[in-house]
């Protein structure tokens with residue numbers, strides 16, 4: 001049986017949102033616990049403290065865990081948190097003590113300086129050549145395991161700063177890109193260790209549900225942006241015409257339609273993807289929209305059903321998950337998970353937790369992945385993952401080698 005864990009008992013939730021009241025909270029210099037944040041040009045939710053946490057259950061039990069929690073906490077409106085990549089691992093969801101719908105003051109300060117200075121170091125884990133070798137192995141799996149169609153392989157970059165990294169400064173710099181959703185999710189702490197948080201700038205909507213309206217906006221298929229306008233346009237045009245990227249993209253849209261259709265009385269998606277851009281990347285994107293048969297379907301049920309999509313895992317899901325477990329050397333943890341919120345009506349928004357890093361004290365582990373399908377080129381995937389690191393790296397004020405100088409990010413990765 002699922003049992004809700006309880007904490008302090010002050011009132012909380014969207015019903016008690018006090019616009020502007022986040023400022024005093026945010027201006028505390030105490031970062032012992034990073035606030036929850038999910039903020040975009042469209043909507044911001046920031047939560048401070050933990051009033052009470054849901055039972056730490058895997059994705060398939062989240063609907064029931066939310067029901068049990070709400071029965072024990074009828075005063076709670078807003079629940080926030082993060083699901084790890086692994087569906088079988090426990091999610092970290094909780095009701096914050098206070099919630100606001102404004103950017104915390106320091107995060108809203110776009111003039112905030114980068115944290116960089118001398119004395120940073122970086123290490124690619126695995127090194128780029130090992131990642132390329134893992135992509136080769138994935139390509140050979142397509143030949144031997146006929147049913148495997150796509151697998152998303154990730155790599156990581158561990159950066160170490162001379163002093164504790166200023167999380168608010170990183171968030172403020174990430175938020176300068178108005179096309180993405182800036183997020184921060186405190187992670188469960190291990191005793192004695194520094195508090196951990198997943199911080200990032202995701203462009204990808206897993207699911208948004210308001211009343212009976214449901215929407216998902218998967219991305220798959222990527223190309224680096226360029227400062228030079230002509231080169232940037234060529235990069236975008238190449239992506240739109242790439243047979244490999246269109247194939248990679250179609251798997252994701254199909255899986256999302258398949259997952260959502262039992263819940264919907266109508267569901268629609270354009271027949272071909274559009275270009276979606278962030279400051280650093282071009283993507284192929286498709287917006288899937290539908291009307292739920294039952295408007296009371298909780299968004300957490302939809303997020304748990306969709307997660308992880310073939311955009312971050314592969315197809316079929318279980319075979320891709322096994323390939324990831326065999327080929328990746330670093331545990332994804334909450335990277336490629338789902339970060340979001342839900343209210344007492346079951347409405348809410350969940351984003352795919354990508355373009356992010358796990359922060360703890362002086363360290364950050366950045367993650368980036370790329371979809372591999374038959375026809376993928378291993379070193380192009382190394383370059384694509386390098387490009388995907390760049391949003392976080394520029395927010396930190398460093399390049400892939402850990403340098404704070406003007407050196408451009410090396411397309412072949414940053415082994416020190």
Ligand SMILES: C=C(O[C@@H]1C=C(C(=O)O)C=C[C@H]1O)C(=O)O
Pocket residue numbers: 152154204219220221222283311312354355367368369370371372388
């Ligand atoms: C896995 C990541 O990104 C995902 C993979 C993409 C791709 O393979 O083209 C594109 C967008 C995301 O769905 C990542 O950024 O780490």
